[in-house]
Amino acid sequence: MFYHKCRTVVSDLPIDLVIKIDDITYLLHKSPLLSKCGLLQRLCSDSRDSESVSIELHDLPGGADAFELCAKFCYGISINISAHNIVSALCSAKFLQMNDSTEKGNFVGKLEAFFSSCILEGWKDSIVTLQTTDKLPEWPENLGITRKCIDSIVEKVLTPPSQVRWSYTYTRPGYTQKKHHSVPKDWWTEDVCDLNIDLFRCIIMAIRSTYVLPPQLIGEALHVYAYKMLPGVTKLKSSGTSASSQTEESKKNRKILETIVSMIPADRGSVSVGFLLRLLSISDHVSVSPVTKTELIKRASIQFDEATMKDLLYDQNVYDIDLVQAVSESFLKLWKRMFSGAVDNRNFLRSIRNVGKLIDSYLQVVARDDNMPVSKFVALAETVPAIGRLEHDDLYQAINFYLKVHPDLSKADKKRLCQILDCQRLSPEVRAHAVKNDLLPLRTVVQLLYFEQEKSSKVTTTSHKLQKPHELVKKTPATEDSLGKQTLDQEKEELNREEVLTRRTSLNESREKGTQKTKRSDGKLALELEKKMVIRGDSEEKRTEKGSGVKEEGNLDPKKTIQRVRSNKSEHGREKGR
Structure with missing residues (x-):
C-alpha cells in the first residue's frame, strides 16, 4: 500500500x-x-x-x-x-x-x-539555514549542509569590518544606523546567538582556532549569548510549573552554562569579573558540576580586585555571601602564591586593598539583613588580611549597622563581632563616635578610651620634645671695635655654650623620667578604669536579670563614665603641666 x-x-x-x-x-x-x-x-x-x-x-x-x-x-x-x-x-x-x-x-x-x-552567500540566510538543521540532526550533517553553513559564517566573521557589505542588526542599546556608518567589531555576536548551544559552540571554536580575533571579542560573544539564553536568578525560581518542566529547564541551562565556561579564553580580561560572578551566581541554581564551579571561582578570583559593588549585588540587592567569601579566599590564596613574601610589592598592595575596600562596602550591605548570622559576617571580614585595610572606618560602619539591625545579639556574639575591629586604625572622628556608641561592648569602649588616652600622651610628649629650650645665657655678638674685645666675647660665648649643653642634658633626663612616670600612671589608670567598668557592667547585668528589666538611674551609664574619664584625663594633663 x-x-x-x-x-x-x-x-x-x-x-x-x-x-x-x-x-x-x-x-x-x-x-x-x-x-x-x-x-x-x-x-x-x-x-x-x-x-x-x-x-x-x-x-x-x-x-x-x-x-x-x-x-x-x-x-x-x-x-x-x-x-x-x-x-x-x-x-x-x-x-x-x-x-x-x-x-x-x-x-x-x-x-x-x-x-x-x-x-551560503548571504549572512542571515546562512544562520537561519544552520538553525533549521537542528530539526534534522543526522541528514544535514551527513549531506554536509551543516559544515558548509558553519564555514560560510566563520568566513564572514573573520572578514575585516571595513570590508563587510552585508546587512547586520542595529539592535544594540544606543546604537543607531544614522550615527554609526562603520561596522562595529562585534557586529556578528547577536546574530550567532540565535543558534542553539551546540551550533554556537561549533562557530566559536572554529573562530578561536584561527587566532584572528582578540580574546575580548570572543568573550563578548559569550557574554551576549549567556545573557540572552540564561535566565536570571529570580526567573529560575519559577512558580506554577511542573517539577518535570523545571528539571528539563535546569538541565538545559546547566548545559549552556558549562559549555560557555569551557569556551572562555584563558587570557585575563577576556571577560569581565562581573560576568564571571554572574555565571557563578547562576551555577548553584542549575546544579553545575564541581569542576565548572571551581573553574569559575578561580577565574573570578584572578580579577576580583577589579570588581565593583554592582558586580556583587544583582537583581535588586540579591546577594550570596558564601559566593563572595569563596572568591575572596581564592583571591588571597592566589596572591599569596604569586607574591610570596613581597609585602612591599605595589601591585600586590593595590590589589589587596581594593579587595579590602570592596569587602567592607559589601559588609555594610549584608549587615542590614535580619537573617545574617554573625559567623558568616565575621568569616567574610576575616578573609581580608591586616595589610588589606589601611583604616578600619568602613569596617566599623559595617559593625555598627549590624549591631543596630540585631539589637538582641548576645554578649558573646558582640564580643566575637568586635574582635575583628582594630581600634588603633580608626580615624579620630570615627573613634570619637565609637566612644559614645552605646551598642558597643564595654571592653571595646575601654580599649578605645585607652588608645585615645595613650595617643594624647604621645602627642603631649612629642610636643615637649619639639619645643625649643630657653636660652639660658644671652649671646653677645662680637664687634669689630678692638681685637681684645672680640676675643673676650668669643671666650664668653664658648663658656655659655658649654653651660647650655649641660643644662639641656639634665633637662632631657628629667623629661624622660617624667614621661616614664606618665606612661605608668596612664597604664594604671586604664587598667583601673577597665576593672571598674567590667565590675559595674556585671553588677548591672545581675540587677537587670533580678529586677523588672528596667535600668535604675544609679546604674552604669557609658556616656557618664566617658565624661568622667575625660574629666580625669583633663585634670591629669593639668597636673603634668604644673
Whole structure:
C-alpha cells in the first residue's frame, strides 16, 4: 500500500485526501511523481510480484511538508524555497533520490545550486539555514549542509569590518544606523546567538582556532549569548510549573552554562569579573558540576580586585555571601602564591586593598539583613588580611549597622563581632563616635578610651620634645671695635655654650623620667578604669536579670563614665603641666 497525503490539488488527487493505491503499476505509469523519484521507482520494481508496497510519510526527512514540496515540483507547480525550508526539501529530495541520474534537471540539482549561490552567500540566510538543521540532526550533517553553513559564517566573521557589505542588526542599546556608518567589531555576536548551544559552540571554536580575533571579542560573544539564553536568578525560581518542566529547564541551562565556561579564553580580561560572578551566581541554581564551579571561582578570583559593588549585588540587592567569601579566599590564596613574601610589592598592595575596600562596602550591605548570622559576617571580614585595610572606618560602619539591625545579639556574639575591629586604625572622628556608641561592648569602649588616652600622651610628649629650650645665657655678638674685645666675647660665648649643653642634658633626663612616670600612671589608670567598668557592667547585668528589666538611674551609664574619664584625663594633663 502507498499512502500519500497532499494538501493541494495535484493532478487528479483531491485536497486532504489519503489515497490508497493498490495498483503500483498504474501509479508508475500515470503519476509524474514516480517518474522523478528513483526510490519509488525501485520500490515499485521490487514489488511487482507482491500485492502491495507501503511507505510512510514520517519516514521522510522533513515529513509531510517536505514531501509536498517534492510533489509540487514533480507536477510542475510553483514552489517557494527559502532559508527556512531548503534543508528539509533537500533532505527529502535526497531521500527520494530525485537526482539527475533519475531524470535530468531533477529537484536535488536545483536545490543544491540555490543553496550554494544564494544561501551560503548571504549572512542571515546562512544562520537561519544552520538553525533549521537542528530539526534534522543526522541528514544535514551527513549531506554536509551543516559544515558548509558553519564555514560560510566563520568566513564572514573573520572578514575585516571595513570590508563587510552585508546587512547586520542595529539592535544594540544606543546604537543607531544614522550615527554609526562603520561596522562595529562585534557586529556578528547577536546574530550567532540565535543558534542553539551546540551550533554556537561549533562557530566559536572554529573562530578561536584561527587566532584572528582578540580574546575580548570572543568573550563578548559569550557574554551576549549567556545573557540572552540564561535566565536570571529570580526567573529560575519559577512558580506554577511542573517539577518535570523545571528539571528539563535546569538541565538545559546547566548545559549552556558549562559549555560557555569551557569556551572562555584563558587570557585575563577576556571577560569581565562581573560576568564571571554572574555565571557563578547562576551555577548553584542549575546544579553545575564541581569542576565548572571551581573553574569559575578561580577565574573570578584572578580579577576580583577589579570588581565593583554592582558586580556583587544583582537583581535588586540579591546577594550570596558564601559566593563572595569563596572568591575572596581564592583571591588571597592566589596572591599569596604569586607574591610570596613581597609585602612591599605595589601591585600586590593595590590589589589587596581594593579587595579590602570592596569587602567592607559589601559588609555594610549584608549587615542590614535580619537573617545574617554573625559567623558568616565575621568569616567574610576575616578573609581580608591586616595589610588589606589601611583604616578600619568602613569596617566599623559595617559593625555598627549590624549591631543596630540585631539589637538582641548576645554578649558573646558582640564580643566575637568586635574582635575583628582594630581600634588603633580608626580615624579620630570615627573613634570619637565609637566612644559614645552605646551598642558597643564595654571592653571595646575601654580599649578605645585607652588608645585615645595613650595617643594624647604621645602627642603631649612629642610636643615637649619639639619645643625649643630657653636660652639660658644671652649671646653677645662680637664687634669689630678692638681685637681684645672680640676675643673676650668669643671666650664668653664658648663658656655659655658649654653651660647650655649641660643644662639641656639634665633637662632631657628629667623629661624622660617624667614621661616614664606618665606612661605608668596612664597604664594604671586604664587598667583601673577597665576593672571598674567590667565590675559595674556585671553588677548591672545581675540587677537587670533580678529586677523588672528596667535600668535604675544609679546604674552604669557609658556616656557618664566617658565624661568622667575625660574629666580625669583633663585634670591629669593639668597636673603634668604644673
